[in-house]
Amino acid sequence: MNERLTRRLILAAAAPVSALCIAVALSAIVLLIAGSNPITAYLDMLEHGSKLETQVDILNRATPLYLAGVAVAIGFKMNLFNIGVEGQYLLAFIVAAHLGAQVELPQVLHIAYVLVVAMVIGGAFAGVAGVLKVTRGVNEVISTIMLNAVVISGLAAWWIVEWQAGGEISATGGRVGTEPIDESRLMPDINSWLEFFTREVGFGKELTGMLIVAVVVGVFYHVLLTRTVLGFDLRSSGANQHASHVGGVSPKRMIVIAIVLSGVVAGLVGMPELMDSGYYPSNPVSGLGFLGIAVALLGRNHPAGVAVAAVIFSFLDVSSGILQVTGAASREIVEIMKGVIIVTAVIAYEVVRRIRERDEAAAAAAAMTNPKVPSDNPPTAAEVSV
Amino acid sequence: MLKRLFALTSILLAFALLAAACGDDDDEETVSSPAPAAEESEEEMAEPEEEMAETEEEHSDDDHSDHDHEDEDHSDHEDEATEEMMDLPTVGLVYDIGGRGDQSFNDSAAAGIERAAAELGIEFTEASPEPDGSNREEIMQLAASEHDIVVGVGFLYESAAATVGPENPGTMFGVVDSGMLDFSADPPAPYADNIAGLVFAEHEGSFLVGAAAALKTKTGTIGFIGGVQNVGGLIERFEAGYNAGARAVNPDIEIIGDYVTQAPDMDGFNSPDRGKEIALAMYEEGADIIYHAAGGTGAGLFQAAQEQTEATGSKVWAIGVDSDQYLTADPGVREFILTSMLKRVDSSIFEMIKSVIEGTMVPGPTAYDLSVDGVGYSRSGGYVDDIVDQLEDFRAKIISGEIVVPNEP
Numbered sequence: 001m002n003e004r005l006t007r008r009l010i011l012a013a014a015a016p017v018s019a020l021c022i023a024v025a026l027s028a029i030v031l032l033i034a035g036s037n038p039i040t041a042y043l044d045m046l047e048h049g050s051k052l053e054t055q056v057d058i059l060n061r062a063t064p065l066y067l068a069g070v071a072v073a074i075g076f077k078m079n080l081f082n083i084g085v086e087g088q089y090l091l092a093f094i095v096a097a098h099l100g101a102q103v104e105l106p107q108v109l110h111i112a113y114v115l116v117v118a119m120v121i122g123g124a125f126a127g128v129a130g131v132l133k134v135t136r137g138v139n140e141v142i143s144t145i146m147l148n149a150v151v152i153s154g155l156a157a158w159w160i161v162e163w164q165a166g167g168e169i170s171a172t173g174g175r176v177g178t179e180p181i182d183e184s185r186l187m188p189d190i191n192s193w194l195e196f197f198t199r200e201v202g203f204g205k206e207l208t209g210m211l212i213v214a215v216v217v218g219v220f221y222h223v224l225l226t227r228t229v230l231g232f233d234l235r236s237s238g239a240n241q242h243a244s245h246v247g248g249v250s251p252k253r254m255i256v257i258a259i260v261l262s263g264v265v266a267g268l269v270g271m272p273e274l275m276d277s278g279y280y281p282s283n284p285v286s287g288l289g290f291l292g293i294a295v296a297l298l299g300r301n302h303p304a305g306v307a308v309a310a311v312i313f314s315f316l317d318v319s320s321g322i323l324q325v326t327g328a329a330s331r332e333i334v335e336i337m338k339g340v341i342i343v344t345a346v347i348a349y350e351v352v353r354r355i356r357e358r359d360e361a362a363a364a365a366a367a368m369t370n371p372k373v374p375s376d377n378p379p380t381a382a383e384v385s386v
Numbered sequence: 387m388l389k390r391l392f393a394l395t396s397i398l399l400a401f402a403l404l405a406a407a408c409g410d411d412d413d414e415e416t417v418s419s420p421a422p423a424a425e426e427s428e429e430e431m432a433e434p435e436e437e438m439a440e441t442e443e444e445h446s447d448d449d450h451s452d453h454d455h456e457d458e459d460h461s462d463h464e465d466e467a468t469e470e471m472m473d474l475p476t477v478g479l480v481y482d483i484g485g486r487g488d489q490s491f492n493d494s495a496a497a498g499i500e501r502a503a504a505e506l507g508i509e510f511t512e513a514s515p516e517p518d519g520s521n522r523e524e525i526m527q528l529a530a531s532e533h534d535i536v537v538g539v540g541f542l543y544e545s546a547a548a549t550v551g552p553e554n555p556g557t558m559f560g561v562v563d564s565g566m567l568d569f570s571a572d573p574p575a576p577y578a579d580n581i582a583g584l585v586f587a588e589h590e591g592s593f594l595v596g597a598a599a600a601l602k603t604k605t606g607t608i609g610f611i612g613g614v615q616n617v618g619g620l621i622e623r624f625e626a627g628y629n630a631g632a633r634a635v636n637p638d639i640e641i642i643g644d645y646v647t648q649a650p651d652m653d654g655f656n657s658p659d660r661g662k663e664i665a666l667a668m669y670e671e672g673a674d675i676i677y678h679a680a681g682g683t684g685a686g687l688f689q690a691a692q693e694q695t696e697a698t699g700s701k702v703w704a705i706g707v708d709s710d711q712y713l714t715a716d717p718g719v720r721e722f723i724l725t726s727m728l729k730r731v732d733s734s735i736f737e738m739i740k741s742v743i744e745g746t747m748v749p750g751p752t753a754y755d756l757s758v759d760g761v762g763y764s765r766s767g768g769y770v771d772d773i774v775d776q777l778e779d780f781r782a783k784i785i786s787g788e789i790v791v792p793n794e795p
Contacts, residue, residue, distance in 0.1 A: 204550070285519060
């Protein structure tokens with residue numbers, strides 16, 4: 001029995017660890033082929049990553065990645081492929097930026113107001129895809145891709161002109177964007193929280209306060225899935241719609257709820273940038289929605305797994321700068337590493353799943369031939385919960 | 387069994403503690419390292435002379451307690467190594483998305499830094515941001531901690547430089563295509579004393595190629611393709627100058643204008659396929675010369691000119707932008723490039739680096755216009771040789787102020 005326990009633990013850790021090792025090894029080969037020294041490159045990355053300022057960068061980049069990853073993961077739990085996170089967050093971003101600049105509330109209320117607007121817009125826009133799916137049978141992959149285009153080349157392009165700010169960020173300044181929200185009404189950075197444990201953060205880097213929101217979202221996602229009736233319904237309906245339907249869970253209702261929740265979280269993806277700059281620029285950071293798909297995939301849709309995946313991706317992104325500046329490697333190696341990690345992780349998880357299945361089959365077979373074994377040694381509570 | 391579980395947990399705990407301990411080590415290291423780095427860059431500019439003075443003192447002044455010197459020698463060891471290089475500054479060039487190889491804007495910047503390396507002997511490194519543009523500030527900061535001069539290629543570096551500049555007072559910054567003026571101040575003032583903006587009078591250069599188009603057209607219809615509309619009115623400047631130049635030659639000329647995308651969709655600067663479609667449609671409508679201000683999208687325009695000419699038998703033209711595209715474009719399409727509006731990103735970067743070396747860098751905007759050859763038109767291929775006199779005439783009038791070129795439509 002104990003052998004089985006350790007075996008299970010080893011198997012659980014095997015997939016991510018082996019994926020990482022293989023990815024590092026394969027990337028080293030690519031680096032060698034490209035004529036760079038992989039050891040210098042990796043050392044540069046680690047040395048750079050060990051600096052506090054870099055860690056702030058990593059967390060700042062990981063925050064929107066994590067939110068995007070969770071948004072996609074919520075969809076995945078219900079077997080929905082929400083490719084529309086990209087459009088949902090950009091739309092929520094521009095509307096929240098605009099509406100946020102129209103009112104003047106006390107700071108805390110103002111932050112809450114902006115976040116709620118973003119979540120409502122993100123959820124409502126994702127809901128369009130959900131309603132299309134349950135009433136007209138439109139595949140959400142198709143509809144969300146189309147809706148992305150509606151936002152990116154349609155609504156956002158139109159509104160940025162409509163809501164263009166005059167004055168300090170007008171055309172003459174070379175910057176374009178919506179009316180800025182006054183800094184005193186934006187979410188402050190949480191450098192002081194970090195500095196309490198470490199030291200002063202240099203180079204004017206600011207750790208985004210949205211990190212706290214992201215953590216709350218992660219906890220909420222975990223509790224929802226594992227501790228609520230709705231979460232159970234979502235998971236069961238996602239695992240088998242028909243069986244779950246027989247059990248009294250309407251798949252249509254679950255589809256709409258899942259995609260709206262996904263959109264609500266997606267609405268927050270643009271908020272770290274908004275809370276930093278206060279306005280929607282003509283060139284917001286884009287592509288986070290698509291990266292979120294990879295992050296959710298790598299994190300196995302698990303709240304903690306997605307966080308780890310977001311940090312890994314963010315670390316790689318942040319490394320691209322130092323590799324170029326020290327001349328250790330070109331920035332494309334980072335993209336290659338990301339791709340290799342995803343592929344190896346997917347393969348490793350699949351291999352582990354098969355080993356597990358084989359183990360279970362073997363255990364079941366053993367139990368069949370020798371039915372006395374289980375009753376001799378009933379599992380303890382501790383073991384069951386592992 | 388429980389015992390074993392306990393053992394396992396305790397091993398895990400031990401690992402966790404170890405990991406935590408390692409983490410602490412890292413933190414301690416970081417506590418000390420960035421601070422000297424910051425000081426280093428601050429001191430680098432000023433210190434060489436001090437050091438010289440110091441060593442002289444060391445020889446002449448024996449009364450000085452040796453103790454002090456030993457201490458200083460110890461701490462300054464690393465600085466000395468870097469300072470030997472300090473006679474010539476090193477440059478970190480940060481490109482716009484895409485980096486080298488766009489046959490246009492970034493390549494022009496690359497030409498400038500290579501010229502500076504060859505003629506001024508500076509050393510440089512290059513870097514490009516992530517494709518989504520999320521880490522401009524990071525790579526600018528990284529370049530600033532390694533170099534004495536940092537040049538950002540493209541106005542999108544404005545906010546990054548405005549943040550990073552004041553944090554690195556020992557480094558000089560230049561941003562191409564932005565005035566680097568803080569418009570929230572009244573009157574607008576440079577963001578910091580160490581940040582220069584390199585701006586171009588694109589409308590003046592566009593005026594000349596617009597005049598060339600109007601002089602050369604046989605159908606009386608010409609076209610304009612802009613990359614992205616509404617990026618701070620940047621591309622509209624090209625259009626305004628082009629239209630004004632064409633109308634100065636022929637007030638009744640018909641000009642078809644179109645943009646590939648609108649901000650925030652920046653694909654318009656790198657969509658040869660869409661550029662080709664738009665260009666073919668314009669040629670169909672009767673335009674026989676089309677000017678593009680759309681970066682990499684221009685390659686599609688050149689292909690369209692080739693296809694249209696081969697399909698109809700009557701020659702149509704394209705006008706290039708930024709670099710002399712007769713020299714940089716695909717050899718097969720060169721014969722269709724009438725001229726190019728030159729935006730001398732290369733010379734602006736060269737001049738900026740030179741001004742830092744000479745100690746004459748001016749914070750805020752430096753305008754590169756016709757009078758200093760910051761913009762102009764190319765004559766490669768010899769297709770505009772017959773109208774050079776008229777173009778030079780316009781050029782002289784613009785420089786003298788007789789013609790004022792509008793910079794917005």
